[in-house]
Amino acid sequence: MKRNSVEISPDKTYLTLRWADGNQARFHAIWLRDNGLDGDTRSPLNGQRLITLGDIPHDTRILEASVRETGDLQVLFGPENKQIAFPEDWLRRHVYDREPASEADPGPISFWNAGLQDRYPRSSWELIRHAPAELGRWLAGVRAYGFAVVGGVPCQSGAVCEVAELFGYVRETNYGRWFDVRAEVNPSNLAYTNLGLQAHTDNPYRDPVPTLQLLCCLENAVDGGDSVVVDGFNAARRLRSEDPGAFDLLARYPASFEYTGARGVHLRADKPMIELAADGGISTIRFNNRSTAPLVNIPFDEMQAYYRAYRLFADIIDDQTMQVSFRLSPGELFIVDNRRVLHARKPFSGTGQRWLQGCYADVDGLLSTLSVIEQQQKTGVMA
Numbered sequence: 227m228k229r230n231s232v233e234i235s236p237d238k239t240y241l242t243l244r245w246a247d248g249n250q251a252r253f254h255a256i257w258l259r260d261n262g263l264d265g266d267t268r269s270p271l272n273g274q275r276l277i278t279l280g281d282i283p284h285d286t287r288i289l290e291a292s293v294r295e296t297g298d299l300q301v302l303f304g305p306e307n308k309q310i311a312f313p314e315d316w317l318r319r320h321v322y323d324r325e326p327a328s329e330a331d332p333g334p335i336s337f338w339n340a341g342l343q344d345r346y347p348r349s350s351w352e353l354i355r356h357a358p359a360e361l362g363r364w365l366a367g368v369r370a371y372g373f374a375v376v377g378g379v380p381c382q383s384g385a386v387c388e389v390a391e392l393f394g395y396v397r398e399t400n401y402g403r404w405f406d407v408r409a410e411v412n413p414s415n416l417a418y419t420n421l422g423l424q425a426h427t428d429n430p431y432r433d434p435v436p437t438l439q440l441l442c443c444l445e446n447a448v449d450g451g452d453s454v455v456v457d458g459f460n461a462a463r464r465l466r467s468e469d470p471g472a473f474d475l476l477a478r479y480p481a482s483f484e485y486t487g488a489r490g491v492h493l494r495a496d497k498p499m500i501e502l503a504a505d506g507g508i509s510t511i512r513f514n515n516r517s518t519a520p521l522v523n524i525p526f527d528e529m530q531a532y533y534r535a536y537r538l539f540a541d542i543i544d545d546q547t548m549q550v551s552f553r554l555s556p557g558e559l560f561i562v563d564n565r566r567v568l569h570a571r572k573p574f575s576g577t578g579q580r581w582l583q584g585c586y587a588d589v590d591g592l593l594s595t596l597s598v599i600e601q602q603q604k605t606g607v608m609a
């Protein structure tokens with residue numbers, strides 16, 4: 227039977243591991259030493275690193291390397307003369323000698339448009355509360371689509387927070403732990419209008435923005451008022467393919483967002499409408515006509531073109547072929563990844579009330595819970 231094999235580079239700064247299945251990967255001496263799994267390098271209790279880079283000699287080299295019967299890699303590092311073993315599956319999971327991930331392979335993310343109508347992730351409060359596997363499926367839906375619905379939530383004030391607490395933590399803001407979106411037809415206060423709201427991300431005037439928003443329906447007796455969601459990442463990708471120059475303008479210059487709507491509050495952030503990650507991928511969309519402040523970070527010579535790009539992006543977001551719409555009934559809640567998915571409300575009329583409650587949370591807690599559930603499913607330790 228063919229076995230794994232290893233070869234040290236002539237200058238001993240890296241090794242090449244060849245697996246029996248034909249795959250191979252190179253690993254640097256400094257990388258392997260820094261990631262040693264021995265009890266002196268990593269705490270066996272919490273997995274945290276016990277050394278700093280300064281504890282590793284500059285001239286760290288691989289003196290010897292061999293593959294054990296089990297497939298694990300045994301490495302002798304000089305000049306420390308230190309032996310460290312690396313399990314085969316650990317090495318496979320941490321391969322970095324590969325082509326960078328491309329948008330053709332975006333991992334667990336699925337871009338979408340109106341075609342997602344009637345196919346978006348959905349579950350019920352009873353299921354996600356009692357069945358970890360179902361909670362995992364629903365959270366994986368949020369990770370993939372940046373949007374999901376859950377029904378059967380108790381029609382009680384504050385219940386929206388209980389949903390957030392299933393997987394993470396409520397992020398309290400100046401609007402409170404949760405807030406009411408209570409609109410009345412012909413209201414005395416214009417804040418509670420029945421007008422439609424253009425698709426937007428929430429709170430772009432914060433840095434960092436709340437990365438999740440949950441909106442739960444307690445009452446909906448009006449005509450219209452449907453909710454709409456748009457995949458902002460997909461909208462930005464479409465802009466990039468239709469007009470790369472416009473995409474570049476929205477990604478290059480910081481827009482300005484501001485909120486001063488309450489006494490003692492002045493929130494402001496100068497961030498691009500399309501924020502890119504270090505690898506050039508789209509990381510955060512900020513789009514909100516109501517809280518966009520006068521734009522002052524775009525050079526005079528680019529302002530006309532910037533507004534043209536802004537309008538093109540808005541036209542794509544407003545395009546019905548990009549939108550999924552649904553009507554929330556009492557006890558139904560939707561969650562959006564506020565870095566990615568924009569939400570909107572269609573206008574409504576009639577004589578009843580429309581009462582939603584919302585809260586913010588953050589995606590790190592959601593992904594942590596999902597990761598633990600997925601790990602439990604892999605190892606079969608699931609309840």
Ligand code: FE2
Nearest residue numbers: 426427428569
């Ligand atoms: Fe909103």
